[in-house]
Amino acid sequence: MHDTADPFFEPYDRDEIAYGDVPSAPIAAYLRQVIGRRVLDQQQNISHAIDLGAGAGRDTIALAKAGFLVKAVDLSQRGLDRIMQRARNAGVDQRVTTQVADVRQVDVPPGSHAAIVATTVLDHIPAEDAKALWQKLADGLRPDGMLYVEVHTTEDPGSDQEPGCDSNDPVSETADAVINYFRPNQLARWATDPEARLRILKYEERLEWDYTHGPEHLHGKAILLAVRAGFHPPYYGQPAAFPQRTSQ
Secondary structure, three states: OOOOOOOOHHHHHOOOOOOOOOOOHHHHHHHHHHHOOOOEOOOOOEOEEEEEOOOOOHHHHHHHHOOOEEEEEEOOHHHHHHHHHHHHHHOOHHHEEEEEOOHHHOOOOOOOEEEEEEEOOOOOOOHHHHHHHHHHHHHOEEEEEEEEEEEEEOOOOOOOOOOHHHOOOOOOOOHHHOOOOEOOOHHHHHHHOHHHOEEEEEEEEEEEEEOOOOOOEEEEEEEEEEEEOOOOOOOOOOOOOOOOOOOO
8 A cells, every 4th residue: 555645654554664663872872871761850840852753663662661751743644653553562652642744844942852853854854944943953952951863964875966976885765755965064063053052972974774674775874962062961972982880
């Protein structure tokens, strides 16, 4: 079955759902080290998270398991249906809500969220819209907030720019959805702009092979994990470089 109104219906309708169920490694490390199972603010209110471009929910479920109240946003209703299915199976469906929406239209009030995730979102919208959404996300963090962003770069074989456009490596089945490939260091420059008010915990540009959907293919990615400037959580790296030894 194919739903023309939902271009990602088929990948998310598969028995083995596209993009898998393993959360993004930097998010998993941050949740394990910093959050644990306590996400209460000083007023003892549950912390809110938003997962933009949530897909089928690999990061949504991880956030919910950590105790966040999570809103998952995506254009694909089928993906969001699978998120709720996964949330029920994991026993966290009471902490997950979903919204079918264009990410540019989603309300993210200033200082409202303890965790904001935008995985391959800023590269799926025009450049001008991406910069405006970026600032809204940065502004949306609480003083103890965490931001995770992942974008495709011009190294991706699907890119129309060098070096990706010169690559003979296989291209993703969903490459047509990417319209705004990020140039080297572009995301890092956005994150270090004083207006963003962020402190970078991890930034990386890399090539990665993807076996989670369709035929194997290569990606060029930029990955950012950041917190609000002035926030210094007990983060030891991903993977943890020199963690404290636990008592026996």
